[in-house]
Amino acid sequence: AQKITQTQPGMFVQEKEAVTLDCTYDTSDPSYGLFWYKQPSSGEMIFLIYQGSYDQQNATEGRYSLNFQKARKSANLVISASQLGDSAMYFCAMREGQGDYKLSFGAGTTVTVRA
Amino acid sequence: DSGVTQTPKHLITATGQRVTLRCSPRSGDLSVYWYQQSLDQGLQFLIQYYNGEERAKGNILERFSAQQFPDLHSELNLSSLELGDSALYFCASSARTGIYNEQFFGPGTRLTVL
Numbered sequence: 750a751q752k753i754t755q756t757q758p759g760m761f762v763q764e765k766e767a768v769t770l771d772c773t774y775d776t777s778d779p780s781y782g783l784f785w786y787k788q789p790s791s792g793e794m795i796f797l798i799y800q801g802s803y804d805q806q807n808a809t810e811g812r813y814s815l816n817f818q819k820a821r822k823s824a825n826l827v828i829s830a831s832q833l834g835d836s837a838m839y840f841c842a843m844r845e846g847q848g849d850y851k852l853s854f855g856a857g858t859t860v861t862v863r864a
Numbered sequence: 865d866s867g868v869t870q871t872p873k874h875l876i877t878a879t880g881q882r883v884t885l886r887c888s889p890r891s892g893d894l895s896v897y898w899y900q901q902s903l904d905q906g907l908q909f910l911i912q913y914y915n916g917e918e919r920a921k922g923n924i925l926e927r928f929s930a931q932q933f934p935d936l937h938s939e940l941n942l943s944s945l946e947l948g949d950s951a952l953y954f955c956a957s958s959a960r961t962g963i964y965n966e967q968f969f970g971p972g973t974r975l976t977v978l
Contacts, residue, residue, distance in 0.1 A: 792952060794969035851909035851922055852967060
């Protein structure tokens with residue numbers, strides 16, 4: 750079964766606007782971590798934000814915030830005030846508490862910011 | 865710059881050949897992970913080492929092997945290469961194992977098998 754689902758293959762957003770990237774996950778483990786990574790066209794993977802399953806508040810890092818809805822098993826990334834440099838592929842990933850702690854990635858969402 | 869280094873950046877080789885990809889983790893990080901990113905399979909976990917010992921295996925082919933050396937750098941060996949092995953191979957490191965430690969990725973090695 751797919752552990753991470755990203756249903757939006759591609760999105761366009763106007764510069765300075767906010768964009769929400771959807772991510773749903775599937776796990777029966779009570780302990781897990783959710784991560785978002787950015788992959789620009791140059792190929793490197795850049796860590797953006799982390800949310801733990803026991804965290805009471807939604808994580809925020811600068812213009813990035815994570816809308817964590819545990820009951821719905823969703824961990825959407827919100828990018829505020831989009832910039833041209835935000836154009837990239839964005840991956841949602843999960844690490845579960847039992848086992849090998851590997852990251853399981855979604856298929857990714859391509860974001861294109863328009864001027 | 866994540867602090868994780870990978871060499872080479874690009875590698876072009878022929879089917880049937882063997883290659884070695886190298887990774888140096890961030891200073892102090894004991895855990896190294898290898899991932900493969902391909903168009904058809906997406907990002908997949910291959911193998912993890914922690915302080916020199918293999919900790920977990922994912923979708924790693926028998927033709928592939930890895931090791932982590934005493935200085936904590938790691939190598940991924942790919943042999944009897946096939947066209948389908950063409951992919952971007954990432955190494956990531958984290959300070960410890962556990963769900964609360966984010967992994968920092970290297971720039972990747974792009975392997976092209978012709």
